Amino acid sequence: xxxxxxxxxxxxxxxxxxxxxxxxxxxxxxxxxxxxxxxxxxxxxxxxxxxxxxxxxxxxxxxxxxxxxxxxxxxxxxxxxxxxxxxxxxxxxxxxxxxxxxxxxxxxxxxxxxxxxxxxxxxxxxxxxxxxxxxxxxxxxxxxxxxxxxxxxxxxxxxxxxxxxxxxxxxxxxxxxxxxxxxxxxxxxxxxxxxxxxxxxxxxxxxxxxxxxxxxxxxxxxxxxxxxxxxxxxxxxxxxxxxxxxxxxxxxxxxxxxxxxxxxxxxxxxxxxxxxxxxxxxxxxxxxxxxxxxxxxxxxxxxxxxxxxxxxxxxxxxxxxxxxxxxxxxxxxxxxxxxxxxxxxxxxxxxxxxxxxxxxxxxxxxxxxxxxxxxxxxxxxxxxxxxxxxxxxxxxxxxxxxxxxxxxxxxxxxxxxxxxxxxxxxxxxxxxxxxxxxxxxxxxxxxxxxxxxxxxxxxxxxxxxxxxxxxxxxxxxxxxxxxxxxxxxxxxxxxxxxxxxxxxxxxxxxxxxxxxxxxxxxxxxxxxxxxxxxxxxxxxxxxxxxxxxxxxxxxxxxxxxxxxxxxxxxxxxxxxxxxxxxxxxxxxxxxxxxxxxxxxxxxxxxxxxxxxxxxxxxxxxxxxxxxxxxxxxxxxxxxxxxxxxxxxxxxxxxxxxxxxxxxxxxxxxxxxxxxxxxxxxxxxxxxxxxxxxxxxxxxxxxxxxxxxxxxxxxxxxxxxxxxxxxxxxxxxxxxx
Numbered sequence: 001x002x003x004x005x006x007x008x009x010x011x012x013x014x015x016x017x018x019x020x021x022x023x024x025x026x027x028x029x030x031x032x033x034x035x036x037x038x039x040x041x042x043x044x045x046x047x048x049x050x051x052x053x054x055x056x057x058x059x060x061x062x063x064x065x066x067x068x069x070x071x072x073x074x075x076x077x078x079x080x081x082x083x084x085x086x087x088x089x090x091x092x093x094x095x096x097x098x099x100x101x102x103x104x105x106x107x108x109x110x111x112x113x114x115x116x117x118x119x120x121x122x123x124x125x126x127x128x129x130x131x132x133x134x135x136x137x138x139x140x141x142x143x144x145x146x147x148x149x150x151x152x153x154x155x156x157x158x159x160x161x162x163x164x165x166x167x168x169x170x171x172x173x174x175x176x177x178x179x180x181x182x183x184x185x186x187x188x189x190x191x192x193x194x195x196x197x198x199x200x201x202x203x204x205x206x207x208x209x210x211x212x213x214x215x216x217x218x219x220x221x222x223x224x225x226x227x228x229x230x231x232x233x234x235x236x237x238x239x240x241x242x243x244x245x246x247x248x249x250x251x252x253x254x255x256x257x258x259x260x261x262x263x264x265x266x267x268x269x270x271x272x273x274x275x276x277x278x279x280x281x282x283x284x285x286x287x288x289x290x291x292x293x294x295x296x297x298x299x300x301x302x303x304x305x306x307x308x309x310x311x312x313x314x315x316x317x318x319x320x321x322x323x324x325x326x327x328x329x330x331x332x333x334x335x336x337x338x339x340x341x342x343x344x345x346x347x348x349x350x351x352x353x354x355x356x357x358x359x360x361x362x363x364x365x366x367x368x369x370x371x372x373x374x375x376x377x378x379x380x381x382x383x384x385x386x387x388x389x390x391x392x393x394x395x396x397x398x399x400x401x402x403x404x405x406x407x408x409x410x411x412x413x414x415x416x417x418x419x420x421x422x423x424x425x426x427x428x429x430x431x432x433x434x435x436x437x438x439x440x441x442x443x444x445x446x447x448x449x450x451x452x453x454x455x456x457x458x459x460x461x462x463x464x465x466x467x468x469x470x471x472x473x474x475x476x477x478x479x480x481x482x483x484x485x486x487x488x489x490x491x492x493x494x495x496x497x498x499x500x501x502x503x504x505x506x507x508x509x510x511x512x513x514x515x516x517x518x519x520x521x522x523x524x525x526x527x528x529x530x531x532x533x534x535x536x537x538x539x540x541x542x543x544x545x546x547x548x549x550x551x552x553x554x555x556x557x558x559x560x561x562x563x564x565x566x567x568x569x570x571x572x573x574x575x576x577x578x579x580x581x582x583x584x585x586x587x588x589x590x591x592x593x594x595x596x597x598x599x600x601x602x603x604x605x606x607x608x609x610x611x612x613x614x615x616x617x618x619x620x621x622x623x624x625x626x627x628x629x630x631x632x633x634x635x636x637x638x639x640x641x642x643x644x645x646x647x648x649x650x651x652x653x654x655x656x657x658x659x660x661x662x663x664x665x666x667x668x669x670x671x672x673x674x675x676x677x678x679x680x681x682x683x684x685x686x687x688x689x690x691x692x693x694x695x696x697x698x699x700x701x702x703x704x705x706x707x708x709x710x711x712x713x714x715x716x717x718x719x720x721x722x723x724x725x726x727x728x729x730x731x732x733x734x735x736x
Contacts, residue, residue, distance in 0.1 A: 057400070060352050063116040064401060067127075067360040072151075072367060074158040075129035078313070081105045082134050083163045086170075093237075095551045095568065098135060099244035102314055102554060103251035111262045114360075118278065118353045119302055120259045120286055121309040123361055130364050133315040136203065136550065137173035138164055138189075139196030141317075144368040146681045151367075153194075164189035172549035173200040180541050199542060202317025202363065203550050205370075208461045209311060209558030210472025211304055211323045215332075218293035218303070219253045222557060229563050238566025241553060245563060248554035252310045256290035259283075259306075297332040297342055301350055304328075305357060307558070312370075314554045317363045319371045319464035323471045326376045326390040333390055344393060351397035358406040371464045371676070373407030374398075379415060379440045381458040387417045395424065399431045409462045413440040438462060439726075446731035450577045450670050465676050466735040467579075472559045474575035476732060479539040480532055480660050480669060481581045482652055484588035485689055485699070487527035489614075491520060492607060495527070498615040498687055504530065511607055517600040520607070521592065525651035532580065532655045540663060543578075546570050572664040579672045579732040580656050583682065586634045586700035588648050590691035590709065593641045594631035598624075614688040617695045629692035635705025637716035642723055649729040670731030673703050704736045 085101035092100070110125040124131050132138060138159055145152045168174055168189040173196055177183045186192060214222065226246045230239060263283035270276035285302050294300040308322045336342035363370055376391040398408045410424050424435050440458070447457040447468070456470055463469035467476035489497060494511045495504030507530045508523035547570045556562040556569040598604050605613075605624050613621035632640040652671065660669040679701035688695045691706060700706040703724060704717050721736050 057349075057352070059116040060349065060356065060401075063114055063353075064356055064359075064403070066114055066116075067356060067366060070128035070360075070362075070366060072154070072362070073126060073129040074155060075124035075126065075131045076158075076160070077109050077125045078105055078131040079134045079159060079163050081108060083166055086135065087166065093240045094549060095240050095244045095553055096247075098551060099247035099251075099553050101135070103247045103254070105313065106251035106255035106310070107258075109255075111259060113263070113266065117357075118282065118350065119305050119357050120263060120282055121255075121302075121306050121357070123309060123312055123363065127360075128362055128366065130362060131313065132159055133202055133317070134159075134163060134167050135171050136315060137171055137192075137196045137200035138167055139173070139192065139201050140194055141198055141201055141364055141368070142195035143198060143676070144364050145195065147677045148367060155194075161189070164192070168192055172545055175549060176200070176541070176545040180544055197542075198317060199546065199550070203315045203552055203555075204475065204477050204546065205316040205318035205320055206463045206467050206469065206477065207316065207319070207475035207555070208321040208323055208463050208469045208471040209307070209555060210560065211307065211328055211558065212472075214303065214307060214558065215294060215300055215328060218289065218291060219249060219256070219307075220291035221293060223249050223253070226557070226563060229566065234566050241556075241566050241568055242563070244551075244553035244568075245557050248314070249557060252306060252554065253290045255310065256286050256303075256306050260287035260290065294332065295335075297329060297336045297347065298350060300329055300332045301354060305354065309357075309361065311552075311555045311558075312361060312363060314552050316552065316555060317370065319467065319476075321373060321375065321461045321463045321469070321471075324376075324378070324459070324461060325374055326388060326394055327378075327386060330388050330390055344389075347390070347393050348397055348400075351394050352401055355398055355401050355403070355406055359401075359403050369405040371407065372405065373409060373462065375409040375411060375438075375461045376435075377416060377420070378411030379413040379458065381444075381454050383413070383415050385413070385415045385417055386411075387420045391420065392423065395427060395435060398434060399427045402431050407436065407462070408434040409438055410435040411438045411440050411460075442726045443468065443733075445727035446670070449727060450575070450668055450731050452575055452577070456575075462733070465674050466733040467672060467674065468731075468733045470575065472574075474573055474577065475569070476672075477543075477578050478581045478672070478674075479543060479578040479662075480536040480656070481539075482528050482531050482535070483584075484528070484582060484648065484652075485584050485591070485686060487524050487531060488588065488591050488690065489687070490527040491523035492611045492614070492690070498611070511611070514607065517596045520595060520600070521647060521651065524592070525654075528651050529655040529659070532652075532659050535580075536660050543663070576662040576664050576667045577732070578660070578662050578667070578669050580652070580660060580669050581672050581674055582652070583673060583675050583678050584686075584699040585648065585673055585703045585734075586706045587689060587691055587693065589634040589641055589644050590631075590706050591689050592647065593633070593644050594628045594691050596644070597631040597640075598627050602627075610690050614690055617688045618692075625692050628690055629709075631691070633691070633706065633709040633711065635710050635717045635720045636712040637719040638712075641720075645720075645723050646725070649725055653729055671729055672732035673730065673734040675701050675735065679707070702735045703730075 081104050082101040085104050086097050089097045089100055112122060113120060140155050169178060169185040178185050223246065226242060226249060230242045260283045263279050263286060267276045267279035267283065270279060285299050289299055289303040294303050304322055308320065311320055333347060358372055360366065361370060374394065376394050378386045380386060395408065427435060443460055444457040447460060448454055456473055460468055460470050463476050469475045490502065490504055491508060492511055495507055496502055508526035514520040514523055551568040551570050553568055559569045559573050561574060562569055595610065599607050599610060604627050609624065613624050618625040632638045634641050656669055679698045683698040684696050686699060698707045704721050710717055724730060
């Protein structure tokens with residue numbers, strides 16, 4: 001079977017991003033021209049779009065450059081509005097205060113539009129400004145500052161003192177500490193840590209709302225459904241949710257109508273007749289979709305963007321995939337083409353603009369991306385290919401814009417249109433390693449193993465680096481974790497760590513008692529089990545906080561049955577399969593293979609000698625390190641590590657089935673492997689490991705192979721990846 005997903009890490013993305021930012025517009029145009037221009041080859045091999053890309057797309061390239069050049073700022077409007085509304089409505093349920101504040105925000109936030117932008121709707125009041133989700137927590141994003149150490153302190157002095165003081169014990173972070181963990185309240189806002197876990201500075205994200213009903217009935221139709229859901233038979237909590245949903249949808253509708261007025265005003269001041277006409281058409285569309293369902297491709301795209309952006313404003317910081325756009329928008333595209341209202345050149349331009357909007361969706365500034373994207377292609381449960389004309393156009397649009405985000409995913413299956421498959425491969429020479437591939441056969445088998453129906457499984461989308469979700473039915477939420485390398489170190493040191501930093505007791509036999517490799521592997525498994533118990537227990541406390549104070553009634557409107565049940569998505573969606581994460585899988589395989597080979601099979605060193613060598617970062621142990629490095633390594637199609645791959649999966653899978661269940665409905669957890677920049681950032685703080693890796697150097701950047709140990713070429717690496725039990729052991733996604 002093919003790999004789960006082929007994905008270059010965002011460490012590389014960040015490097016490419018810096019390079020792209022340095023390109024002048026002339027250099028960028030030249031590079032695109034050398035790569036083949038903006039033209040596109042269609043289903044029959046006919047070149048359809050051969051107009052001059054330099055003139056036709058100069059406005060979008062100017063928009064792209066303006067977004068890239070926008071300085072990072074911190075927005076204040078959301079923080080101020082939410083603080084004042086929460087203060088005013090202290091006695092109301094949390095979810096009502098949240099929706100009242102969100103509606104107030106949409107009614108009052110200053111509006112703007114970039115020059116050349118053809119799609120309205122931005123995340124904050126000025127370009128490049130990050131909103132602060134004060135009702136969750138006020139703190140810096142450690143992932144962002146870990147990737148950009150020069151940005152440490154980016155919030156210093158930029159959130160008003162009275163706002164910080166009001167929220168210090170009242171937001172989700174403060175109440176989690178006091179009401180769930182039982183810790184003493186903060187006496188001063190200065191005591192709040194600078195960095196907070198991302199779940200306490202944004203909501204979970206890693207989701208894909210379903211926009212099918214939105215396109216069918218519009219915001220007005222959804223509001224009518226919400227009002228019809230409000231009846232005396234509902235409980236007090238259910239009625240509060242329904243009211244909150246209504247208020248939130250009203251806010252988005254008002255926001256769209258405000259944009260219509262704003263755009264008409266901009267048109268009246270515009271000196272260019274063509275731009276004024278474009279602005280008036282945008283105003284007409286915004287006015288229409290503020291209540292009515294869309295009828296054209298442009299109207300549908302604008303409505304989706306308003307809601308997609310509003311969901312981020314509600315607080316979902318990371319990873320929001322806007323459903324399956326090439327499927328949802330196809331009827332609008334076909335109707336427009338048939339009526340002569342639209343051609344492929346116009347669709348391409350609109351999609352390029354949409355991609356720029358995703359890039360500019362700067363929750364933490366354009367230099368720290370949300371790992372959002374879009375997916376094209378795929379198959380139905382009976383094997384029918386879902387590739388269509390929009391799939392081609394969307395992929396071409398992303399290639400033309402040549403940005404590190406949005407991510408671009410393609411769902412592969414054996415029946416995929418061969419010309420489209422070849423077209424996808426050709427894009428890799430024109431852009432930065434996009435598209436990335438998902439295997440419908442493997443992914444759906446894994447999802448069905450979690451209890452997801454076959455029909456729903458075939459509607460999956462990626463919702464992050466390599467996380468998975470189903471539009472409107474299931475979102476990715478990590479609630480347990482393991483550290484393979486910590487467990488191996490613990491087994492080597494009798495639970496003490498290289499520097500006696502731990503005090504694990506009675507978890508596994510001491511290192512001196514581990515006379516066989518099986519005993520050593522059993523000790524590693526015992527520490528993994530212990531880790532999972534602790535992480536699961538801690539994460540259940542976080543889940544309690546999410547369910548109480550991480551509610552998002554607007555987003556919940558786009559998840560099945562939330563309205564009919566009168567519950568926020570935090571209380572449960574159609575499927576509630578949480579996940580267990582971990583990185584450095586390839587290092588774990590290599591470490592166990594090296595210990596088995598050098599210590600237990602060849603007897604070239606004792607376990608104690610390997611431990612002392614790692615503690616010393618191999619200083620004075622050069623010969624032993626060479627033996628460890630020479631041991632079999634994952635990623636080289638080496639049959640000597642095949643059983644180690646299965647062993648590591650089993651050591652993690654068995655406790656997962658015993659320990660972890662969703663408390664809302666008892667659903668099983670799935671496994672995942674997410675790296676993002678952790679290969680470098682966590683590698684900096686990871687000591688030497690028994691695979692011969694030196695302290696402070698990167699750990700593996702995927703499940704495929706450890707840094708520096710790919711010895712037999714890419715085909716061998718992919719063959720090694722195919723030895724993972726993707727459907728059984730990696731149901732929630734991994735990357736290669």
